[in-house]
Amino acid sequence: MDTRPATDQHNRVGLIADTPLVQHMLHQVVADAGYEVAVNTSPERLNATLLDSETIRVWVVELENHDTWDTFLNDLLERVEAPILFGDGDIPGKNDERYPRWHKRMQDKLRALAPVVEPKVDAPEIDLERLLKTTPRPVYTLPDRLKSAPKTELGPIWVLCASLGGPEAVKTFLDLLPRDLPACFLYAQHIDAGCLDALIQSIGRHTELKLVPGGHGSQLENGRVHVVPVNHEIRFTENHGIVWQNNPWSGPYGPSHDHLLKNVVTRFGSDTNAIVFSGMGSDGAIGATEVESAGGTVWAQDHVSCVQSSMPDSADRTGAVAWRGSPEAMAEKLIAWLDSHSTQVA
Template sequence: MATEGSLPGVAIVSDSPLQRHRLQDAIGKFGLASAFTGDPDRLMAYPTIPDVQLWLVTLEDEADHPTLFDFLLENTDAPILFGLDEAPTPGSTEFFRWERRLVDKLEQQLGALEQLDGKTTLEALDQPPQTVTAPERPHWIPAGKEGEPAEEVWILGASLGGPAAVKAFLDSLPPGLPIGFIYAQHIDGNFTDVLTRVLGRHAHYALRRAEVGARVRNGDVVLLPVENEWYLDAAGSLQQKSCPWPGPYGPSIDQVLLNVSDHYRERCHAILFSGMGNDGAIAAPILQAYGSRIWVQNSESCGNSSMPDSVKATGCTSFVGDPTQLARKLTQTIEESWLLKRRQQRDSA
């Protein structure tokens, strides 16, 4: 496994230019550096074999390159992955599943790839309190009744670079909005206490850990645990399964989207912040079919934009912005919704 701040070197060998391109893009999403990309003839013409930690080899016809495997086995001690599946069309559900299968194979050889905002990054955020002036809630929006279950829930999905982005988003919201949040953050469980302290310090929204039987209330930001899968029962109460989250990382943002929207349907929305990989891209079209809003953080403001970019590539997103713009858009959306509701009530009177 690479040390923090370093990128494991991977070599890609394929006789298909398209396959090389898609493999190179895919490993970049998971924080890997492509130390060599080329066809077998180019590799064997090199004066010295590249020094990498893993080889990815995929050929349209292995019979066309009978000496390649012997060449690799004689010249490198690094693991070699042969016969990878052909990459489907980018942006499709099958493509995102292909990427997940690929990362599973990569992690079997290299260990956990996602260098989450660990102790160093979180400690940089964990500074003495500063005065943060939040905008005022528009007078058209009635304050959410404290302690009551939220009628509308927004899922905040984040990974690498996520804590800083989510903190900036929450700090930019006016207090008292009549909504609740469920926060799915890829992170080492050892850093949960620091994350809770950092995210709960300045915002007007109460960060709390998920509890069995609790409901998401107005003003809550419910942090889902990393270890086991959580879902909502028929009454909208949080429940924990005995099995771990599916997929390479916990919590699985795709599974969170599916589990929460299964109860809230069109009253469940999602914002995908900075992160590595493509978590959220498989479930986003399902939420869109319910009528949910899917927003993402823009690439320029991300620590790593692979995750929001993957969701954006599905064509399901209706807004893209930095954390402050996302907060402003959410406030505006709630305001417009309440104005429309008041107009409808007036017209029907």
């Protein structure tokens, strides 16, 4: 099993510009070159902890007034280990005859700093047979108020992000949750696509919730755990349907936690919440900041209970994680959280 961090396989780029127009133009030139735009923001809105993100291979910076940002630029140069591509300050409009030359020049510089690489396809190995042999624990009690929650209204969305060591933690977490929970789950596990059915069988063997594949056209429902496809990006319709896209996830493993969280936030906004479970690397850290910025809640598995705490630790370092605990503690806390929150999603 390859346990190296996935960072050398990412095509993720961070963009920093002080005007929305320049942010938009940089986004297009970077995306056209085959990279994923992981961060696109202005200096004053940048979450500084993302400067330490090991998944961003290059930072592209274009600031119209350098004097205004002297302190920021000094901090950027001292803190960032990834290469930084500074723009030349001369960005022609799209109808300008100089635009194609600028477009090509930026892409050539970007590729020189960090050539586009093919994503890694090997996912962490998982002992699913061992999971099938586990003994379930007594399920936590559903509070009376939640028992009377509307059954037809979609509750908050909780995205479960897991990689190496994650299935054991996720299974423990789900096994303790009672049926009729007024919440919907998306379970994103780094795994080979051919193992997905076995994952659903092993994780879903004892839980009172229903584990189902996140199939194209399926509907998000309370009390269900929708297992996110490995090879297809998914988005969501206005009536809570899942739509497969004709492209893979960004990043080295499928599904990409950062990519998924961004898509869930785009559709569900502050009703998006996330738990980052055990795993290598830092997938989910950037997505966690998007969830927190949108008004959602982010938790992470604690260091002691993880097989590999790199992924939850990375999310925690962004400042987006509100609380950390064991899978058992998270199940109990989720029930209390739901008991004190509204259950309806727009």
